[in-house]
Amino acid sequence: MTDKALTADKTAALATLLGAMPETDAIVAAVLAVWPDHAAYLLKSFSARSPALLAATEVASSAARKLMAGNEARFATGYKWTCDQLRDEEIFFHREGRYRLSTFAEAWDEVYSNHDYMAPYVDGLLLSQILWYNHVGTFEMFLDRVLGAATAPFDYLEIGPGHGLMVYLAARSPLSRTLAAWDVSSISLHETRVALDRLGVTKPVALVEVDILKAAAPDRQYDLIVISEVLEHLETPGVALAFLRKALRPEGRIFINVPLNSPSPDHIYLFSTPEELVAMVEAAGFRVVSTEMFATQGRKLAAAIANRISVSTGIIAVPA
């Protein structure tokens, strides 16, 4: 089979797989329009998903489509650009055994303060939430075992909301009473605000510019705290966890999502194993209730960890 015939074959198989998922199918079509050769990767990513992961994918796609409306090609191009950046970081990581940057100041200069970088990156990361198996894995955990497990009204705090999907879903929950989201980057907070407005969130969400590492002692407590894909961006993630421990009510829960061995231009703290992450969470005064792991492309976990392939690790914890 020629390369072109192979791509056509994978594209057709994807269309069949996504037949009952119109929102996801539309996003995949937009991506393949700018990046046809991505069909084989996507087929593998979707084929590995359980029915629950496919259902969660469609939830994320439905929200993402509203955010993309009229700008599908821009988002798809941003996604391809993001994947290209990450491939370069991966080459460095596997050659050197460390992330390329190690200080917040470096990440600030290269990424957070650089609009030309942030704009396609934020678009790309939104689509990764749908197209990457490991990202969907922890997203489904959040939907079902975190938000879905709430039985009483809750006050919600999220650190680093980025694309805004999680705070949006928390706002949609009839049980959410108050909502706050903090981020160090005004560019990122602006993206979150635009997303919440586009998604029609009417409950007030306090979006506040805060560096979690410099936050003063919390002046109140929350029932549900979410910190997803943020700890690896910090020089001292244990300090952030200790702060969040104080901000969590005695009966509250925290959801922590960290990618292990996941090189990215703004990842500066390397978590290599689930054990070191759990140890840090426990050292901050939490008791881990459950841990779930999802390797890139649904690979086997032990092999992924041994070969330093990215594994998203979701932790639900309570005060110890």
Ligand SMILES: C[S@@+](CC[C@H](N)C(=O)[O-])C[C@H]1O[C@@H](n2cnc3c(N)ncnc32)[C@H](O)[C@@H]1O
């Ligand atoms: C990759 S995004 C995470 C987006 C989303 N939560 C997710 O799970 O995909 C990381 C976010 O953390 C924010 N962040 C990085 N360092 C931070 C700090 N010191 N304090 C607060 N937010 C920070 C970034 O600005 C960015 O919005």
